[in-house]
Amino acid sequence: MSKLIGVFQELSFLENTPIENISAWVKEKIDPHRLENYLASRLFYPQTVPATPQEINIDLAILREALRVNNRLLYDPEKNRFEVSTAFINRFGSLSNIILSFLDVTVMKKGVVYIYLKETNRQPIGTILTPEIPPDIRKVLVRMSLNVFELETGKAHILEAREPNYIISLNNMPQQVIGGLAGVIVNLK
Amino acid sequence: MEPTALTANLRPRINFSLVTHVKRHCEGGVLTIKKGDVVQPFDVLGKTQINPGFFILDLAKRLGVSNKQAVSYLRKPIGSKIFKGELLAIKPGFLNLGNKIITSPTDCTLDSYNESTGELTIKFLPKEVPILAGVYGIIDDIATNNEIIIRTLVTEVFGVFGSGKQRFGELHVLGKQDSFTLKEQISPEMSSQIIVAGALIYPDAIKRAISIGATGIVCGGLNARDFKSMTGTINTNRILGSDLGISVMATEGFGPNSIGEDIYRLLLSQDGGSALISGNSAKLLLPSRDPDSLLKVQKTIIPVSRYPEAPPELRLTAIETGRIVRVIWPPFMGMQGKIVHIDNAPTVLPSGISTFLLTIEGKQRKIKVPFTNIEIIA
Numbered sequence: 001m002s003k004l005i006g007v008f009q010e011l012s013f014l015e016n017t018p019i020e021n022i023s024a025w026v027k028e029k030i031d032p033h034r035l036e037n038y039l040a041s042r043l044f045y046p047q048t049v050p051a052t053p054q055e056i057n058i059d060l061a062i063l064r065e066a067l068r069v070n071n072r073l074l075y076d077p078e079k080n081r082f083e084v085s086t087a088f089i090n091r092f093g094s095l096s097n098i099i100l101s102f103l104d105v106t107v108m109k110k111g112v113v114y115i116y117l118k119e120t121n122r123q124p125i126g127t128i129l130t131p132e133i134p135p136d137i138r139k140v141l142v143r144m145s146l147n148v149f150e151l152e153t154g155k156a157h158i159l160e161a162r163e164p165n166y167i168i169s170l171n172n173m174p175q176q177v178i179g180g181l182a183g184v185i186v187n188l189k
Numbered sequence: 190m191e192p193t194a195l196t197a198n199l200r201p202r203i204n205f206s207l208v209t210h211v212k213r214h215c216e217g218g219v220l221t222i223k224k225g226d227v228v229q230p231f232d233v234l235g236k237t238q239i240n241p242g243f244f245i246l247d248l249a250k251r252l253g254v255s256n257k258q259a260v261s262y263l264r265k266p267i268g269s270k271i272f273k274g275e276l277l278a279i280k281p282g283f284l285n286l287g288n289k290i291i292t293s294p295t296d297c298t299l300d301s302y303n304e305s306t307g308e309l310t311i312k313f314l315p316k317e318v319p320i321l322a323g324v325y326g327i328i329d330d331i332a333t334n335n336e337i338i339i340r341t342l343v344t345e346v347f348g349v350f351g352s353g354k355q356r357f358g359e360l361h362v363l364g365k366q367d368s369f370t371l372k373e374q375i376s377p378e379m380s381s382q383i384i385v386a387g388a389l390i391y392p393d394a395i396k397r398a399i400s401i402g403a404t405g406i407v408c409g410g411l412n413a414r415d416f417k418s419m420t421g422t423i424n425t426n427r428i429l430g431s432d433l434g435i436s437v438m439a440t441e442g443f444g445p446n447s448i449g450e451d452i453y454r455l456l457l458s459q460d461g462g463s464a465l466i467s468g469n470s471a472k473l474l475l476p477s478r479d480p481d482s483l484l485k486v487q488k489t490i491i492p493v494s495r496y497p498e499a500p501p502e503l504r505l506t507a508i509e510t511g512r513i514v515r516v517i518w519p520p521f522m523g524m525q526g527k528i529v530h531i532d533n534a535p536t537v538l539p540s541g542i543s544t545f546l547l548t549i550e551g552k553q554r555k556i557k558v559p560f561t562n563i564e565i566i567a
Contacts, residue, residue, distance in 0.1 A: 003198050003502070003503035003504065003505055004196055004197060004198045004503075004505055004561075006561070012424050012426070015422050015423050015424040016422070033412060033414065033444075034444070036412070036413040036414055036423075037410075037412060037413050037443045037444030038444075039413070039423075040413035040416070040423040040443040040444075041442055041443045041444065041518075043423065043424060044349070044350070044423075044425060044442060044443060045442070045517050045518065047198070047561045048517060048518040048559075048561055048562045049518075049538070049540070049542045049544055049559050049561050049562065050538075050540040050542060051518070051519075051520070051538050051539065051540055051542075051559065051562075052538075052539050052540055053539055053540055053541075055540055056540040056541060056542070090542070090543070091542070093540060093541035093542055094541060097541075
C-alpha cells in the first residue's frame, strides 16, 4: 500500500550529516540537540510543512547542506540545466528561495544555465547568468529592457523578467537570456 | 489541489483483541512444557540462569573521600563475592562517631573500581529463575534454542520506531505522560520491568536501565542522537534490527513528546501487568488477563512465522470530516482530535507555504493545522 511521502524523502542521505554543517546556515542560534531532532523529524515525517518563518529558515538551511553534498538534486551538469519540480517549489515556499540556496553552495561556471520546470520541461522558465567579472569590481551595471540596475558583487540577484527573451547588458557586454517564472538571476558570487 | 483530493497516512496505534504469537526464551535452561500444552500466566515453562546486570555505586561520594582513597575503605578486595546486607565499605569517624557505612544492596561481585570517577561497578550474581508463561495461551512451537512460541490473545500497541528484540516484562508506569525520566528515577527494583518513561528518557537513564536489567522502555520521544547510538542511523527505514540489551520504543517521534492520550490511558490501565515489547517492530503487546481468552485462542489457528517482525505499513487514506487524527508537527505535536472542517481554499502560512488547513477538535480546544501535518489514527 502506498503512503504519503514528501520532498524530504529525497534528502534522506543527510542522516549522517554533521549537524554543524546545517547550523552554520541558520541565522538564529539553535541548540544542536533541537536541530538534530528537527532534522530527524523531517526525515521521519517527510510530508510535513513548516508553519513559521523560523521553520522555513531551518528547512532552507537543510536544503543548502543537501545541495552542497549533492547538487544533482537540482542541477544536471551534462545538460547544463537547472531542473526543479513543482513539489519542490511548493515545499520551500518559492523558486527564489531554492535558487538562492543552490547558489549559496555551488560554484558556477561562467556562462548561462537555463532553469526548467520538471513537469513541463519544454521551455525554460528562467536563466542563471554567471558573468566574468574582474576581481576588484564592487558593483556591476546591468541593463535589461528599459531598466538599469546597479548590482553588488558577491551576491546573486533575481531580476523579474516574465518575457521569453531578453538581451541583458552587463558593463556594456550584451548577453541573450530567457525569462519566465524564475526570472533572470545574475550570479555575481 | 482540490480539498476533496486531500490524503494523509493512516498509522495504526492500538489493535484490540488480536490472536498472535509471542516468544518466551529459556536459553540454556530446562523446559517443563511441550508443544500443544495450554498455559496460564503463572505456569512455569522452564528454568534458566540469568545475569541480572550490574550496578554503579558512587563509592567515593558516599564515603566523602577522594576518588583515589575510596577503594582502600572496601572490606573485601575487587573480584570478591559479597552478599546482601554484608558490610561493603566503612570509613570510621572521629572516636568512632559518625562512621560512614555502606552495605551490599544485593548478592553480587565487586567487579571493578574506577579511580578517575570514584565509582565501583557491582555485578549481580547470576541466579536461577523460573520462566513463567505470563500469558493465557497454547504452545505452538519450540525452536532448537528453547525459544517458545505461544499463541495468545493480546492488545497490540504500535509505536513509531524503536530498537531491540522481543522481551517480556512487568509493565511499570513511572510518571506522567509528559514527564522526563532521569537516571535517579531508575532503581534496581525495576529489573525485568518494561518502564513507561513519559515524554523523554535521558541517555544516562537508559544506561542505568540496561545495567539494572530492565527489559524495556516505552517513551513518547527519543533524542535523535540517542536513537542513532542504538541503531547507527536516524533513518528508520534503513534499520533491519538492532539490540543493545534492552528494547526501546517511541510512541510519537524524535525529541521530547508526551505519550499520546490513547496509548497512555491504556498503559495506565495495564500498569503492573505482563507485557512484551519489541523495539525493532515498534510494538508493545499486552496479553489478555481474562482466562476466557483461551476460548478465542483455541478457535484461531495462525501459522508460525520465522520472519523478523517489521513495523506496520502506513496506508494512504482520504481525509474526511469525522476522522480521528494525531498532529505530527509542532506547535500542537501529539494532540489528538476529530476533523470537523476542511478548508475549501488554501491559506498562506507565516512560513510562506500555501496549503489547505483542517480544523481539529480536541478535548480542550479547536485548532487549525496544515493537512500534511497530521496522521489519521481511526
